[in-house]
Amino acid sequence: MRETISRGQKRQRIRRLMLLATFLLFPIIIFYFSPVLIIEGALSGVVAASMLVxxxxxxTAIVLRRAWCGWLCAAGGLQELAATAVGKPSRPAWLKRVKYVIWVPWVLSIVACAWVAGGFTVVDPLYGIPGGVSMNNPLGLPIYFGIVALFFVPNLVLGRRAMCHGICWMAPFMVLGEKLGSVLRVPQLHVGAEADRCIGCGKCDRACPMSLPVERLLHAGTIEDAECIQCAACADACPKGVLNLRIGRVR
Incomplete structure (x- = not known):
């Protein structure tokens, strides 16, 4: 059991290192995730980098579900850094619905802009990113620091990874991909559970960066929640090895 915990701690160190690395690259890659650049591109009939991403x-979410959020997202890494200062859970149920209220009109605006432009006619991954580096101009710094503040400050009040729940414009794409994979019955990355071995210690709940009620969810045999980011923090905190990250059909 001690060896299992040690492996789990190593996996979480690797995961956090990957998140930190992507966050350090944020000034270079930030426009590759821009919700604004995709609209500007649509107005010109251009498929911009963010649309490709x-x-x-x-x-990828068809198989990996929201693993991107747990392992590679720069904004997620920033929020986990914020959690070291104020790590309280993010519980408000209404927060999870906000991103869809934002996302639907945003997607409709992209469609409308593309229609005005006569459709997408060009694929240009470097559209609006001269030289391929996002912060290649001092005028880009206010944008960078504004986005950093947007994803950092609210977490201090609303709880850890609150902005993943609340405003992330990328999450709905992955949620939809996850749902499609489920409908197609594709083997998916997920946290499975052996519920009969659970001792109710609550360590999984406290470890979850998305503040999910893991102990309650695991009794279904798998952590089935659209907000789960497949980070395996719950599995790696479990002293009894009840939870495990695996690829397979989600029951």
């Missing part, structure tokens, strides 16, 4: 996130 969001499409890739949708496709």
């Amino acid at each position: 969001f499409g890739l996130q949708f496709l």
Whole structure:
């Protein structure tokens, strides 16, 4: 059991290192995730980098679900840094619905802009990103620091990874990809559970960066929640090995 916990701690160190690395790269890659640049591109009939990235996130989520959020998201890494200062759970149920209220009109605006432009006619991954580096101009710094503040400050009040729940424009693409994979009955990355071995210690709940009620969810045999980011923090905190990250059909 001690060896299992040690492996789990190592996995979480690797995961946090990957999140930190992507956050340090944020000044270079931030425009590749821009919700604004995708609209500007649509107005010109151009498929911008962010549209390609969001499409890739949708496709990979068919199998990997929201693993991007747990392992590679720069904004997620920033929020986990914020959690070291104020790590209280993010519980408000209404917060999870906000991102869809934002996302639907945003997607409709992209469609409308593309229609005005006569459709997408060009694929240009460097559209609006001269030289391929996001912060290549001092005028870009206010945008960078504004987005950093947007994803950092609210977490201090609303709880850890609150902005993943509340405003992330990438999450719905992955949620939809996850749902499609489930409908197609594709083997997916998920946290499975052996509920009969649970001792009710609550360590999984406290470890979850998304503040999910893991102990309650695991009794279904798997952590089935659209907000689960497949980070395996719950599994790696479990002293009895009840939870495990695996690929397979989600029951």
